[in-house]
Every structure is written in C-alpha cells, then in structure tokens.
Amino acid sequence: MPFIHYSVIFEMAQQGLFRKKSAPEPEISNDFIELTRRSRVLEERYSNLERRSQVMEENMIEHHRKLSSEIRLLNDDLAEMKKTIADLNEKMQYLAAELQDFARKEDVQALKKYLDYWDPLKFVTQNQVEKIVKELIDEKKDK
Numbered sequence: 001m002p003f004i005h006y007s008v009i010f011e012m013a014q015q016g017l018f019r020k021k022s023a024p025e026p027e028i029s030n031d032f033i034e035l036t037r038r039s040r041v042l043e044e045r046y047s048n049l050e051r052r053s054q055v056m057e058e059n060m061i062e063h064h065r066k067l068s069s070e071i072r073l074l075n076d077d078l079a080e081m082k083k084t085i086a087d088l089n090e091k092m093q094y095l096a097a098e099l100q101d102f103a104r105k106e107d108v109q110a111l112k113k114y115l116d117y118w119d120p121l122k123f124v125t126q127n128q129v130e131k132i133v134k135e136l137i138d139e140k141k142d143k
Helices: 006-015 024-101 105-118 126-142
Strands: none
Touching: none
C-alpha cells in the first residue's frame, strides 16, 4: 500500500470524501461562458469586417474599371481633337499662303485711281470702231 501523508488525509476528512465542490466551479464555468460569448462576438465582428472589406474591394475594382474605360474614351476624344486641330492649322497655313497672293488695299486703291483717270467706259471696242468707220465711209459715198 502506498504511503499517504497524514496532512492529505486530514484535508480529505475536512472536505469530505464524497462532497461536491461548491464555490470555485460555477465561477470558472461562468467565466468560461462569458469568454466563449465574447469570442463569438469578436468572431462575428471579424467576419462582418471581412465581408465589408470584400464588398469595398469589389466596388473599388468596379469603379477602377469604369474610370479606366472613361479615361480610354477621353484619350480617344483627345486624339481626335488633336487631329482636328492639326487639320485646321494646316488649312489656316494654306489660307495664309493664299492671302499672300491677294492684292493689298493700297494696291487696289492705286488701280482705282488709274481706272478713274483713264475712264475705260469711254473706250470703244474694235467692232465699234469698224462700225463707225464703215458708217463714215458710207456717208461720204452717199454725199
């Protein structure tokens, strides 16, 4: 038979061999239940945060796709505008070159002075001169 110290036997006699433990066990189980409840609450919060994070990530990805698409469209429009501006610049340069060949205001005014001086409305054409000469010859023949 193993040796049991008398102090252990004394403690067992004071507590009773078949007595139930009363006080410490409910506190431990209440604490355990409270910790379990808190753990579940924290797990639920974490799960909710994960879901929110996933939804936000999906929304950000969708928003990024839309923005990328809009940026591509804007870049296409910008390229088209640049091409149009380049065409307009080319046409303006052509018109400027053509305008170089036009008469200036001073040149037109000088021509106007000469035309007023010469008064070309009083000039006669070759046909008119021939007609007048013929009439004069006919008149002299008739006389």
